[in-house]
Amino acid sequence: MKIKKLKYTAGLLLIAGLVSVTTSCKKILDLEPHNSTFTSAYFTNGIDANTAIAGAYALLRSALLNKTSFHVYGDATALEFSINSGQDDAAYNISNGEFTGLNVDGGFWNWTNYYQLLQQINLIIVKVPDIPIGTFANQDDKQRIIGEAYFLRAFTYFYMSRIWGDVPLKLTPDLDISQAKNIPRTPAADVLKQCLADLKIAENDLVFGYTDPSQQAVRANKGSAFALEAHIQAWLHNYAACDVAAGQVIDNGQYQLVEDTSQFSKIFIGKSSEGIFEINISYGQSEGIALAGPNNPGYAPTLSFPFIYSKSNLEWPLSTVYIKQLFNDTDSKKDIRYQKYFFQPESNAGQTIKYANITYADGSAKNDPRLSNNLNIFRLSDIMLLRAEALNHLGRDAEAIVLLNKVRNRALVHSITSESGDELAQTILEERLRELFYEGQSFYDLVRTKKVSNPLSGFIDQYNSSFSDTKLALGANYWPIDPAMFKDDLTLTQTPYWVGKL
Amino acid sequence: MKNIKIFALLLFAATGLLSCKKSYVIGGDLFKANVNMTTYDYLKTNHAFDTLVIMIDKMQLKNDVNSSGTFFALTNYSIHNYILAKQTQLQIQLNDENFKLKFDSLDFTSLKDSLRAYMFKDKYTRDNLTQTGVYATALDGEKRLINLRPTTDYTNNIFTTDPQYIYLTKVLPLTPGGPVPVDISGVLAADPKQLFTVLCQTTGIITTTGILHVLSNNHTFTYFDAVVN
Numbered sequence: 201m202k203i204k205k206l207k208y209t210a211g212l213l214l215i216a217g218l219v220s221v222t223t224s225c226k227k228i229l230d231l232e233p234h235n236s237t238f239t240s241a242y243f244t245n246g247i248d249a250n251t252a253i254a255g256a257y258a259l260l261r262s263a264l265l266n267k268t269s270f271h272v273y274g275d276a277t278a279l280e281f282s283i284n285s286g287q288d289d290a291a292y293n294i295s296n297g298e299f300t301g302l303n304v305d306g307g308f309w310n311w312t313n314y315y316q317l318l319q320q321i322n323l324i325i326v327k328v329p330d331i332p333i334g335t336f337a338n339q340d341d342k343q344r345i346i347g348e349a350y351f352l353r354a355f356t357y358f359y360m361s362r363i364w365g366d367v368p369l370k371l372t373p374d375l376d377i378s379q380a381k382n383i384p385r386t387p388a389a390d391v392l393k394q395c396l397a398d399l400k401i402a403e404n405d406l407v408f409g410y411t412d413p414s415q416q417a418v419r420a421n422k423g424s425a426f427a428l429e430a431h432i433q434a435w436l437h438n439y440a441a442c443d444v445a446a447g448q449v450i451d452n453g454q455y456q457l458v459e460d461t462s463q464f465s466k467i468f469i470g471k472s473s474e475g476i477f478e479i480n481i482s483y484g485q486s487e488g489i490a491l492a493g494p495n496n497p498g499y500a501p502t503l504s505f506p507f508i509y510s511k512s513n514l515e516w517p518l519s520t521v522y523i524k525q526l527f528n529d530t531d532s533k534k535d536i537r538y539q540k541y542f543f544q545p546e547s548n549a550g551q552t553i554k555y556a557n558i559t560y561a562d563g564s565a566k567n568d569p570r571l572s573n574n575l576n577i578f579r580l581s582d583i584m585l586l587r588a589e590a591l592n593h594l595g596r597d598a599e600a601i602v603l604l605n606k607v608r609n610r611a612l613v614h615s616i617t618s619e620s621g622d623e624l625a626q627t628i629l630e631e632r633l634r635e636l637f638y639e640g641q642s643f644y645d646l647v648r649t650k651k652v653s654n655p656l657s658g659f660i661d662q663y664n665s666s667f668s669d670t671k672l673a674l675g676a677n678y679w680p681i682d683p684a685m686f687k688d689d690l691t692l693t694q695t696p697y698w699v700g701k702l
Numbered sequence: 703m704k705n706i707k708i709f710a711l712l713l714f715a716a717t718g719l720l721s722c723k724k725s726y727v728i729g730g731d732l733f734k735a736n737v738n739m740t741t742y743d744y745l746k747t748n749h750a751f752d753t754l755v756i757m758i759d760k761m762q763l764k765n766d767v768n769s770s771g772t773f774f775a776l777t778n779y780s781i782h783n784y785i786l787a788k789q790t791q792l793q794i795q796l797n798d799e800n801f802k803l804k805f806d807s808l809d810f811t812s813l814k815d816s817l818r819a820y821m822f823k824d825k826y827t828r829d830n831l832t833q834t835g836v837y838a839t840a841l842d843g844e845k846r847l848i849n850l851r852p853t854t855d856y857t858n859n860i861f862t863t864d865p866q867y868i869y870l871t872k873v874l875p876l877t878p879g880g881p882v883p884v885d886i887s888g889v890l891a892a893d894p895k896q897l898f899t900v901l902c903q904t905t906g907i908i909t910t911t912g913i914l915h916v917l918s919n920n921h922t923f924t925y926f927d928a929v930v931n
Contacts, residue, residue, distance in 0.1 A: 492854050505851060506894040510864055512853040512901060520927075547898060547927045548783070548920055567854070567864070 243327035246336030252324050253345045256352055257419070259317040261479045261575075265489070267307050268499050270575060273363055273679075274640030278633075279665050281502070281516040282548075288501060288515040297666035299679050300702050309682035311367065314360055321356070322373035324349040347405025351420040351428065354395040354402065355477075355577075358432050361391045362644055364695060365678040369394055384691040392432055399429045409454045417475035418574065423453035424477040427578040430586055435644070437652045439590040446587035449476065455580040457610050464540050468554045470574025476583065479575035483559045488570035491558070500571060502552035502638065507543070509566040518542060518550030521664055526634050529613065536612045537634055552638045576639050581607045585632045589649070592625050604628055607635060625649065626659055633663075647677050740768045741909040745775060750916075753778040753805065760810045763817060766841060768911045770821035772848075774870050774902070775916045776923055781805070784923035816924045818842035820870075825913045827906055831868065837886040845882075847871035847889050847897070868902040868915060872925045898928040 242248050264270045276283060276295045285292035290308075293301025299308070328346050336342050353371075360367045369386035371394070406422040417424075426448040433442035449455070456473040458464060466472050470482070481487060489498035491508060500508060501515035523545050527538050543551040555573040562568040584603045591600035597620045604624075605615040608631065619627055632645050646665060650658030656669045667677060680698035694702070737744050742764050745751040754776050758767055767773055789803035818841040826836065826848050835849020849871070852864035873889055874896050875882050882896075883889045889897075904916035922928075 492858065505899070506897075510852045510854045512851065512867055513855055544895065544898065544928065548922065 243323075243331055244335070245331060246338075246341060249324070249328045249331055249336070249345050250341065252320070252328070253348055256317060256320045256324060256349065257480070259313075259320055260352060260356070261481075263313040263317055264479060264575065266313060268501060269308060270640045271501075271638060272308065274643050275638050276516070277667075277677075278642035278646055279519055279663065280522055280637060280642060281552075282519045282521075283501075283516050284514070287513050291501070291516065295666065297671070297676060300698060306682040306684055309680050310685060311360060311364065311681065312685070314356055315370070317356055318353065318370060319373055321349050321353045322371065325353070326373055343405045344407075347402045347425075348420045350398040350402040350405065351425050354398040354425075354432075355420075355428055357391050357398075358395050358428065358435070361388050361395075362435065363679050364681060365675065366695075367391055368692075382689040382691045385693060392436060395432055396429065399425050399432070403429070408452055413471070416471040417478045418471065418480040420477060423449050423455065424578065426453070427476045427583050430583060430590075431578070434586055434590060435648055437593075437648075439593040442590040443587055443594060446583050446590065449583045450580070450587065453580075457580055457584075457606065459610055461536050461540070461612070464536065465557070467579065468573050468576065469557050470576075472579075474580035475574070475576065476578040476580060478577060481572060481574050483561075483570045483572035488559065488572045490561075491569040491571055492567065498571060500555070503556055503558075504549075504551065507551065507553060507556045507558060508569045509560070511569075514549050514551060516552075517548060518545055518552060519664075520546070520548060520550065523550065525663070526630060526637075531613055534612055535634070536610075537637075541637055554638055581610070581635050582632075582639075582641065585628060585635065588628050589625070589632075592621075592628060593652075597621070597624055600624060600628065604631060607631060611635070629659055643677075647672060735906055736908045737910075739909060740911045741770075741773055741914055742767050742911075744907065744909050744914065750777045751775060753781045756805075757781065757810065757813075757817065761814045761817060763814065766818060766821060770823065770841060770912055771825040772822040772913045772915065774820040775914055776820065776921065777916065777919050779919035780917060780921040780923050783921070784926050787922055787926045813924075815842035819844045819846065819924075820917075822846075822848075827913055828866075828868065833866070834886065834890070835869075835871075837883070837889050845873070845884075847873060847886075868905045869899045870902065870915075870917060871897050871899040872928065873897055874925075874928060898925050900925075 243252070272291055272294055275281070276291045277297070279295055281295065283292040283295050289303040290301075290305065293304050294308070298304070324345065328342065328349070331342065333339055333342050357367065357369070365388045366385040367388075368383045369391050370383060374380040402420070402425040403422055406420065406425055408422045410416050410419075410421060426445045430442050430445040430449065433439070433445060453476070455476060458467050458472055458474055463472075467474060470478050470480070481489060489500075491498040491500050492510070500511075502518075504511040504514040523542070527533070527535060529535075532538060538545065541552060541554050543553050555571065555575075557571065557573045558569045559572055560566045560568055561570050584607055588600040588603040591597070591603070601616055601619070601624070604627070608615060611634075616624075616627060629645060629649050633642050636642060636645070646658070646660040646663060646667070650656075650660070650669060650672060655673050658669050658672070660672065661668050671677075675695070675697040678695050678697060680695050680702055681692065683702060686692055739747075742755075742758065745755050745758075745767075758764055785803055785805060785808070788808075789801065792803060793799050793801045821841040822838050823841065824838065826838065828850070831848060831850050833850050833852070835847050837845050837847050839845055847870075849869055850866040851869055852866050854864055857865060873882050873892060876893055876896055883892055900921045901918040902915045903918045907914040907916075
């Protein structure tokens with residue numbers, strides 16, 4: 201009786217099991233993962249668009265910070281530092297103009313990071329316009345996000361073009377990896393033309409000022425777009441257009457120079473009243489850069505003790521030659537920048553302390569330093585001096601001097617009264633080199649200020665630089681590209697100057 | 703059978719007695735901090751100090767070197783750095799950019815105290831120094847900070863306690879001509895800008911007359927690079 205009952209129950213269970221196996225699971229198996237990010241499931245609402253643009257900024261940050269490349273490309277090459285070859289041989293060779301020198305690794309030649317960023321930007325540009333505006337919590341966001349994407353695309357291509365010259369111009373995202381095509385390098389002139397076209401859209405989509413102060417300078421706005429346009433036009437030596445764009449930033453951008461010298465270091469902590477575009481690096485938001493420890497890639501080559509307590513190496517000491525040349529005026533020692541940007545600049549272990557806002561994550565043990573300084577891309581004094589440069593080229597020296605003196609007086613140095621022509625051009629250049637020291641600009645300033653009519657007469661020869669006008673005319677300022685990239689892409693060609701030198 | 707056993711035992715004993723006579727450490731011997739000569743004689747054996755030895759001879763400071771408990775030795779580079787810096791200064795003063803300063807034409811008599819500033823009566827070693835350090839009086843009467851400082855070079859935080867380097871520090875006035883701290887509490891309160899520190903690249907050589915530390919090649923004799931401002 202018992203056994204019979206058991207059999208009966210087992211049979212019933214078996215039938216029930218069979219029925220459930222065949223009928224259930226249909227829906228569960230067909231469900232999409234709720235956090236899926238593939239393209240057709242993504243870009244459906246305003247939140248997706250906002251996270252996508254935040255992702256683009258994050259990719260830009262990691263590309264610029266990779267291997268301290270922002271400062272290697274823009275500052276090491278300008279011989280601002282007497283780089284210690286025993287501690288950073290790659291940067292030492294680079295500072296000598298040897299972009300293919302010993303220990304210079306392919307990371308500096310490889311642009312893969314930038315194309316990852318461009319894929320993200322291109323996706324935003326293609327997909328966000330189709331998102332219904334009703335799904336945005338703030339309906340202004342849609343247009344703004346599209347504008348920021350165009351700004352970022354223009355910035356990335358401009359930044360790349362200053363490094364490599366001709367770069368492949370890719371304006372559509374690869375939605376299907378099997379359909380991805382290799383494209384050859386596009387001439388720099390066409391790349392920059394596209395940048396300007398993108399900026400026109402960005403300038404229309406964006407507005408001046410910020411409604412949310414937490415986004416100040418770390419999200420692009422109309423001012424950032426005009427600042428970028430001014431830089432591109434100056435790089436192309438279209439000084440009339442540069443003047444117009446820089447004028448927009450200065451007159452309508454709602455930016456102000458930080459005049460209070462005690463607040464000077466805040467400019468480099470970020471989101472100051474003169475910040476136009478910055479990369480967000482803030483320990484307070486868990487976005488600092490860890491500077492020590494076995495798995496922490498953060499690198500602060502211009503700092504050591506007392507700014508980083510346990511660091512005794514100084515990989516990039518200041519070049520005393522360069523500093524003495526730039527600060528050779530009678531009142532140079534009163535120059536607030538000489539006092540606030542540098543630590544013991546006379547010694548052969550001078551430190552550059554613009555970016556020295558360090559917090560120790562482990563408190564008084566001081567073994568886990570975190571850097572909490574935004575990376576300045578554009579700021580107001582930069583654009584003022586750029587406009588002064590443009591005005592000087594347009595023969596409007598009197599207006600140029602007004603702008604130049606605003607920056608000089610802020611730094612507590614005397615005004616320039618009667619200079620003109622080339623003499624003034626060099627004064628403006630030197631003011632840029634002083635003001636924007638270690639801000640990734642100096643090398644491009646030295647390259648850009650060659651004369652338009654005669655490319656073999658600029659100022660670069662006078663700055664103890666590893667580059668001369670002859671070398672610039674041959675294109676030695678452009679970087680080689682990584683041979684590893686040729687493996688999958690036979691359409692690529694090496695940068696002309698470096699053919700046969702790798 | 704018994705013979706074989708005894709023979710084996712003998713062989714074993716013989717091997718034990720005969721082998722291992724030679725030291726198997728090749729290429730030198732175990733580290734010894736002691737050198738069996740005076741500080742001055744030791745400096746003479748090492749070519750990194752050629753210029754320093756000439757300078758000591760010219761200044762007739764051999765006895766001061768050997769009577770000091772601690773001597774921070776300068777390498778040839780540090781003296782070369784000084785000559786370059788001094789030359790630049792003289793070029794500006796004389797308004798002659800082709801002016802060349804030679805080692806022989808240095809005023810050795812007036813530099814005597816500058817070298818004495820690297821000598822101390824007491825013995826300072828890693829054992830009796832701390833991170834705060836001592837503000838010790840050198841043989842010329844000037845004061846120098848000698849302290850230890852932790853470093854993460856080469857170790858990257860893998861130790862719970864970081865290794866430490868010895869530093870020799872000159873404390874400058876905040877403004878030219880101003881006062882310098884007189885004791886260690888004054889040094890601790892000073893602006894970091896006032897402290898010009900030099901790393902010791904080799905430390906703790908024990909000679910028959912005292913302790914020898916070697917300053918970094920980057921150093922400039924007399925801290926001349928820091929003084930010009």
